[in-house]
Amino acid sequence: MEFLIDKECLNKAISDVNKAVSLKTPFPILTGIKITAYDDCLLLVGSNSDLVIEKVIPLSVDGVQVLEVRKVGSIVISAKYLNGIVKKLPDKIHIKVNEERLVTIQSNGILTTLPGLNAEEYPKFPEIDEVKSTEISNVELIEIIKQIVFAVSNSESRPVLTGINLTFKESQLTCVATNSQRLALRKIALVSDLEGSFTVPATSLIELIRLINNEAGVVKLLVIDSYMVFKLNSISLFSRLIEGNYPNISALLPNNSKTSITLNTNQLLKGIDRACLFASEWKNNNIFLEIQDGSTIRISSNASQIGKIEETQTINTIKGETNLSISLDGSFLMDALKVIKAEEIRVSFGGPMRPILIEPVDNSLYLHLISPVRSY
């Protein structure tokens, strides 16, 4: 195998596929990046087996030649050292692999030698066939993920809760994340050939955001075997799906509330942020909310020995009972309020022991549910 390549092209491709590589894997072959030189392109693959990132480098980009393949072939090279060295080379790079799988990387009189690994031993991943798929704009996909991903569970005790559940049904995509104490849900209208419910690890979706990196365009979504594939321009991200039944969300959403108020989002966020200062002494960052006589909401927290804080904010509108108090996890509230872009939100209370529902006043396709915490 032998090829010459533009340094920046190779560097970008390595850094993209390297996002899937973990040095902690029990399989030494997966600490490497697989490079395959074809007559008409170079294919790089990085993987931790749950996540696979593939990138294709064509012979030319925008009419400028970036790659010259002198001899086809395939090799696996240590991701750590390949990434380290290519970044620091000055110019065009010449890579050559001999029959003993010794890799030489040459650029402007700088010569690096590394042992390669047998590409035959690299795991095979499903190939992309023509299957049912759907498309979504990069911008929209990133927004959805950012709006709900923080609500997934960090604990592996119920693996299905560490992912975001995507349901494609009747021209609608519903995305849900929950750790069973809180839940974030976002719906969008989407005409899709793809139908069904899939749970994708949150970690894969966070890598996807990094790969898209605010570039305009669309992502093609496919499901092949046990992987969901996100196909961007020259990059494909394969994420293994999490097996198991995702909880039935519609049963969790409250149908009615005792009290429902509307508030300024940013003002409430700032108030909760201040109250959180004295809430960190509590296991669940306890914040106390009290509606007083239907016109104001009192936000407070206290930590014995350390201090206490309180403030009242004006309620815009109120429906239902006019006196109510509840203890909530301040950090869950913050997470939800931070990602709501609407100026005004509706907060609905079912009672002191029932979860509260937070949603933008003018958008019923997006909501947060937060369970109360004990205040003793």
Place this chain on the structure above:
Amino acid sequence: MEFLIDKECLNKAISDVNKAVSLKTPFPILTGIKITAYDDCLLLVGSNSDLVIEKVIPLSVDGVQVLEVRKVGSIVISAKYLNGIVKKLPDKIHIKVNEERLVTIQSNGILTTLPGLNAEEYPKFPEIDEVKSTEISNVELIEIIKQIVFAVSNSESRPVLTGINLTFKESQLTCVATNSQRLALRKIALVSDLEGSFTVPATSLIELIRLINNEAGVVKLLVIDSYMVFKLNSISLFSRLIEGNYPNISALLPNNSKTSITLNTNQLLKGIDRACLFASEWKNNNIFLEIQDGSTIRISSNASQIGKIEETQTINTIKGETNLSISLDGSFLMDALKVIKAEEIRVSFGGPMRPILIEPVDNSLYLHLISPVRSY
């Protein structure tokens, strides 16, 4: 004690003096910030006993009133919570301390209550009298510190080596840092009333850089008791001096060399950076330098199993023996080369077991000395 104060003013002052506060101190009183309200100003003090930062807030800044003292007095308030809460308050702040030392911090209907500590128990630090002093420009002082501070020792086994030694003598300031394997030295011409040799902890000087924060102006240096005082506009930083004799540097500097070469600084830096990739397997980041026939220098490193790298660079000029090889700590070389701004450097070798001397070709007031390492 009672005063009203502009939020931004108080916030900036707290964040400045907070740089000296450590939460790990064995003295609970030092986890607080001492605030004293005088008729005409507010004085804030933060300290970890080795480092003291004082800041004065006057009644008005640029003709605008920022402070109104209603009742003089003094209190110590938890730095962590004071810093946390003031940052998040919206507006003018009203602070009041009652006779039980309970502190209330009020702003726009937000009420925080914190227990205060007795200011009488806060340690006393020396007061600034009229003593011998010197002045140096902020920019110059920052430059000197950044050019040599990395060379101090990280080990407490010889405390004096964890500081930078400043010698004021015969209209010259000489600053030295060394960990005994490497040494960085910088001299500047400075007319000074202050005379003598003082060793200031590197940690204090790093905080000083953060405090100066690229603002133009001059720093006044004084020595009072066992402290060196750096006086900026409204801020004073007191740093305890490190006791003990600093090594005699002039005895360490080589008088002659076997070989002396000149090289492009940035090109050498890049070469060493690349070689360091395979040097991290060695305890001392071993890099091999070889002068070949007086015209080129070969830079290489290798790590068994992992790989090797080599390159040759052109030497600009050479004096003395034309063949030479030496093993050096690549990270020490990198540190030195990174802070040299001159395009061309002179590297002088005394032999394979003697330290090398690196200096800008056109500046003899600034140098680095690096000892060789074993290559087996």
